[in-house]
Amino acid sequence: MALIDIYGRRHDYLRISVTDRCNLRCIYCMGPEGVKQIPHHQILAYEEILEVVKAGAALGISKIRLTGGEPLVRKGLLFLVREIAKVPGITDLAMTTNGILLPQFARPLKEAGLQRVNISLDSLRPEVYRRITRCGDLGQALAGIEAALEAGLKPVKINTVLMRGINHREVPAFLRLAQERELHLRFIEYMPIGAQGLAHHKYYLPLSYVQEQAARMGLPLEPVEPPQGAGPADTFKLPGGKGTVGLIHPISRHFCASCNRLRLTPEGYLKSCLYWQDEHSVRPALGDPAAMQELLQRVVSLKPEKHRMSPQQKPGLLNLQAMRGMSKIGG
Ligand code: SAM
Ligand code: SF4
Numbered sequence: 001m002a003l004i005d006i007y008g009r010r011h012d013y014l015r016i017s018v019t020d021r022c023n024l025r026c027i028y029c030m031g032p033e034g035v036k037q038i039p040h041h042q043i044l045a046y047e048e049i050l051e052v053v054k055a056g057a058a059l060g061i062s063k064i065r066l067t068g069g070e071p072l073v074r075k076g077l078l079f080l081v082r083e084i085a086k087v088p089g090i091t092d093l094a095m096t097t098n099g100i101l102l103p104q105f106a107r108p109l110k111e112a113g114l115q116r117v118n119i120s121l122d123s124l125r126p127e128v129y130r131r132i133t134r135c136g137d138l139g140q141a142l143a144g145i146e147a148a149l150e151a152g153l154k155p156v157k158i159n160t161v162l163m164r165g166i167n168h169r170e171v172p173a174f175l176r177l178a179q180e181r182e183l184h185l186r187f188i189e190y191m192p193i194g195a196q197g198l199a200h201h202k203y204y205l206p207l208s209y210v211q212e213q214a215a216r217m218g219l220p221l222e223p224v225e226p227p228q229g230a231g232p233a234d235t236f237k238l239p240g241g242k243g244t245v246g247l248i249h250p251i252s253r254h255f256c257a258s259c260n261r262l263r264l265t266p267e268g269y270l271k272s273c274l275y276w277q278d279e280h281s282v283r284p285a286l287g288d289p290a291a292m293q294e295l296l297q298r299v300v301s302l303k304p305e306k307h308r309m310s311p312q313q314k315p316g317l318l319n320l321q322a323m324r325g326m327s328k329i330g331g
Helices: 046-058 077-086 102-112 126-133 138-151 168-180 195-203 208-216 289-301
Strands: 013-017 063-067 092-097 116-120 157-162 184-189 234-237 244-248 261-264 269-271
Touching (some): 046 077, 046 261, 046 289, 063 077, 102 116, 157 168, 208 244, 261 289, 269 289
Parallel strands (some): 013 063, 063 092, 092 116, 184 244
Antiparallel strands (some): 234 244
């Protein structure tokens, strides 16, 4: 049995947000005070997350991504990685992280069975990195990238949210990085999700901007086969480049028609779409594998056709459909 929705989309990818807590405070993700934290007792235990993974694997889920908040701030995460890696049918196990704790964890994660990482990096300039993350140290994030490469958590992808007036002038520097290093850059459009959606009109820049910049630099972006797990990214290579450049444009060119994702929140809600507020708790199905499979199928059967994010998001209006903040979804 497979997880196929009424639009014929097959779901083989589960993104698990293991915590809403974070050691950074990125401006596009949360307010300066952070988020109101979910109490510990409401967070799914690792054994409970594993029940969802096993039920999903029985229905064709083969790819898992651990995310957050910052997944590496949750204690004992190596246990979860080790156990997920053992689940039959899971062939791709990845993580999205800000990289700050990777110098400590990259090697043990690899040994536990993690295959690869996406590392968020929105600036190559220390003061801009601090401004975006509000408290982060660029040197630590860069050390995390090196640790991931050394540990073989490859392909190492770099997630960069493009923001007008904040980091858009750094596009050439990021392109050079993808030329010089074995790093797979992915520019992402700013999404109006959660309270940070209020700033969307201020920061949003379509990714055609990246293509214009590459042309200006005389660097043609040649379409290539994407690296493993590239998902919705349009992928390009620069002349002589060691890495690649990916463009993920959920707003200017949405990819809902090929969406294969389900999401699990830290408190145990399944979401079939990043955007819509529909959520379904897994708690009633815990301890009953058949009920968990039924729930997954129901969630997929109710999946909306597409999101409603647009470049013309009205300034200053809170989006009632997408109230759950990014750190409580996992991106
Ligand atoms: N803490 C980890 C990290 O930053 O990589 C994982 C969680 S974070 C919520 C997952 C991804 O969502 C990051 O790559 C981040 O850049 C992205 N993200 C967060 N808020 C976003 C927004 N408003 N628009 C676009 N991407 C966003
Ligand atoms: Fe933390 Fe990631 Fe959100 Fe930044 S994007 S505040 S690192 S969860």
